[in-house]
Amino acid sequence: MTTTTASARDQILDAAEALFARKGFDPTTVKEIGNEAGLTPALLYYYFANKEELYRAVLQRVAGDLVTRGRAGLDAAATPELAIRGLVAAQVEFLLAHPNAPKLLVREMVDHDARHAEAIILQLAAGIFRRLCELIEEGQRAGRFRRDVEPRFAAVSTIAQVVYFTIARPAIALLFGAGTAGISEATARAFGRHAGEFAVHALINPEPTP
DSSP: OOHHHHHHHHHHHHHHHHHHHHHOTTTOOHHHHHHHHTSOHHHHHHHOSSHHHHHHHHHHHHHHHHHHHHHHHHHTOSSHHHHHHHHHHHHHHHHHHOTTHHHHHHHHHHHHTTTTTHHHHHHHIIIIIHHHHHHHHHHHHTTSBOTTSOHHHHHHHHHHHHHHHHHTHHHHHHHTTOGGGOOOHHHHHHHHHHHHHHHHHHHBOSSOOO
16 A cells, blocks of 8 residues: 555544544534545545445554554553553553544444444453453462452453543543643643552552462
8 A cells, every 4th residue: 555545544534533523423424524534535435335334444443553552551561560550551642642532432332332343342352351351360369459359340440540531531621620721631641640550559459468
């Protein structure tokens, strides 16, 4: 694929991601996506057979980047504690790079019961969720994490902190007194550090076994 064709395809995906997040799948038209991308609808159909194929490609790109970043955060760490912090930090960087992702995924869950996203959810499960559960179980076996915690629940809680913070950024900005200026990237990263520590401390065994 040449740089030009790669660029055009990325333009289409960027425009579609923004519109699907803003309006949802059903109300968004191919013509609107073309206008947003600065390309003709005919060119969109060169890359994608129909709107649904384009929508799935948007979801796949978002999920693929999340898995890549998340696994890097998990796999680069020497201990389960560092892995959890690394995953949360990777989530923050992903969501700063893809600010439309939470709204896009929430719309898919609410509007379509995740019917377009089943394969992507399974990809996330295999790439991040199961590995996080394994690391929590590893910490439990080593006596560093509490054994009365259900690993799946802890994994969901860990991941959900940053997701909710991103979805609720406008409301949180008001709570923080930031108003229309919104939450800065520095504040988002600071929250990520807090969320990582919060998740780890919720798991730490107060009486670690040797």
